[in-house]
Amino acid sequence: MAARDRPRGSAGAEPYDAVVVGAGFSGLYLLHKLRGLGLRVRVLEAADQVGGTWLFNRYPGARCDIESIEYSYSFSAELEQEWNWTELLPGQREIEAYLNFVADRLDLRRDIQFETRVVAMTFDEDEASWLVETEAGERFVAPFVVAATGILSAPLAPDIPGLDTFAGTTLFSNRYPREGFDLTGKRVAIVGTGSTGVQAVPVVAEQADHLYVFQRSAAYTLPSPARSYEPGELAGLKARYDEIRAAQLTAHVGAARLSAFSVLVNMREFPSLLAASREEQLRAIEERGVTGALYWSDVMFDPEAGKLATALYGEAVARIVRDPETAASLTPTYPFGCKRPIIDQGYYETFNRENVTLVDLRKGAIQEITPTGIRTERGFYELDVILFATGFDALTGALTRIDVRGRGGALLRDFWSTEGAISYLGLQVAGFPNLFTIQGPGSPSAASNFVAAMEHHVEWIADAISAVRAGGHRTMEALPSAQAEWIDGITSLVAGSVVVHPDCNSWYNGANVPGKKRMYTTYPLGLPEYRRRCGEIAADGYAGFKLS
Structure with a gap:
């Protein structure tokens, strides 16, 4: 990108085709996927190593609640066969080791900048680009930004006197x-x-x-x-990986x-x-x-x-x-x-x-x-x-801790504070063009196998970025009307159920965070139906989005 193409105020900023925030499960696959499209990508990670949630949550007994062979990447048969899980439900150390194996096997580290905390992201409407700024004062500019920041990565600090x-x-x-x-x-x-x-x-x-x-x-x-x-049990499962992955696509929770x-x-x-x-x-x-x-x-x-x-x-x-x-x-x-x-x-x-x-x-x-x-x-x-062990500001907390400003300087944390944690498909928020979120509010997110749902989001986002570039467009942006219709649909689906019961105080509905607007925004019809809906929307020229 030439200097004249950079957003105002971005002099000296390093130009990329896409900036990814986070190097956990989502960020690693997204980097691999966007690289495959020929894009110049930079991943910015606050930690000194890959792993995301599974790097930080190292407490005694930390373990996944989904079987290891399914809580793993499905996009590569080589990764499936080369990595050997030792436990049915993997512990933290094994998952962390697996992600390091993937980062090395796919040579991902050369495009990841560690110990780099993003503090601000600002959209320039004239140039249709994002300026990303770090705590250390570094600046990056790119037309596309993807928040691979995780759904449980913003811990709540205990508020106890003394x-x-x-x-x-x-x-x-x-x-x-x-x-x-x-x-x-x-x-x-x-x-x-x-x-x-x-x-x-x-x-x-x-x-x-x-x-x-x-x-x-x-x-x-x-x-x-x-x-x-x-x-011999794992070898038997590996021999049936195609069958297992096919079954995942039809399973409600992936x-x-x-x-x-x-x-x-x-x-x-x-x-x-x-x-x-x-x-x-x-x-x-x-x-x-x-x-x-x-x-x-x-x-x-x-x-x-x-x-x-x-x-x-x-x-x-x-x-x-x-x-x-x-x-x-x-x-x-x-x-x-x-x-x-x-x-x-x-x-x-x-x-x-x-x-x-x-x-x-x-x-x-x-x-x-x-x-x-x-x-x-x-x-x-x-x-x-x-x-x-006092929990997280789920789904939105990681982004509200960053100064994210879209059209007209609108601040994302203010929008979510006023309107509630809403987005279109969990993929974009109206008013924030070319900013994609992985497993945002309105997606299956926490009510699914995170890895299966994440892979779908990464692939959908990569396809969307390709469509914008191939069509000669500069921006892709969720329409407010589509966003409202999507969230209203979720609300109607869960009306009268236990998830909206007055006695249900959960991070699913934000009740665990003081001052957070209480609402349920996890897509309830399951991952297969969600994938179908997202596929239809893409096939219909990305209905509900404006490409301009």
Whole structure:
């Protein structure tokens, strides 16, 4: 790009055909894909290594809830056959190693600039280009920018008085030390019992002198099938990769085999809980534990069935956890299905250990952190280590922390704050031409196999950029009317369901972030239908977008 083609104010900026923000699963594949189109691409990554979410979330017990052979790239048969997974559900270290293998195998690092945090992106309307600025003052200019920033990459900082006064060690699940941390003989607190906390508790309990689990909201969690592959098992799966990938394309969540969503997707196939006798209900939890309380067709669709399932789930927990008060505190109060299912490895059993104490914050909230521990309304807990597992500003948080300005200088964070987390297809936001988002609000995103959904987005975006360039256009931009229609359609599809229930406070609807507009924006009809709709839109000359 010649200097005269650069946006105003971009003198000295390095020109590219496309800038990608993030070098996790999405950014790596996007770089490979855009390179294949002959584009000059630069990936900007805040960390010093590839990996995205799986680089930062190194907490004890971190593990994927989708089978390894499906939580992997499908675009390359060579990658599929060359990489050898060791576990059915891969742990953090194995996924991080896999992404480094891919980066090296495809020679991607030469186009990735590490330790580069993007702080601003500004669209120049006259030149139809984006100026991207970094924390270090570097500037890049490109007609296209793709945010491969992840859906769970903007951690929420705990807002607790006295946090900075703690004299012990403060750890955060989303930036856990790479070298690990020795918890042996320590009095440890885990604050938060979402997926991260549930995974960490059993592992930390085995190391710590005493573990205090600070729980604000009890979660539904199902036993994990995680295990090592048997000898010859992976080779058999590799021989069937074509069959497995084909099945993924027709699976509601983009995972044909094991996933945390299987119970939700298949619930309609089970009998009715309201129609079941008391003997049948008890037999279900005797035979299948907590899962027996939830495997009924009407649990997510009939409020009375949902209440009964929660009560039955509590009975199942009480059969595992010996202390009645602890078991009662571990029983959720929100309707099942309003949050992403959690899978665990011995979570409830851990509360039978003598060195584990549940602190139910519904009975007494945290008042402050002192130099020596945590004080609640019901008592004081002396601690050596506090591990915070307090969640993320999902879907939009990574971009709202960047100063993103579109047409007329409109600030993206202000738009999402006022209008809610909306976009068209989860791919673009009206008013921000040539800025593509991977798995943005309005896409299947968190309600799917992230990798399968991501690959579709990368391929769709690459095709769209090719269409803009081949057609002699300069910009592609979502129309406000199409964007509103898309989000209104999602809203109507989930009306009356558990995901919009008043008691459902989830990162799915933004309720976990103070001040964030509450709305459900994850596409609910599944990945195959979403892919079909996106294909139709592209075939119709990118209906709902303006190419100019």
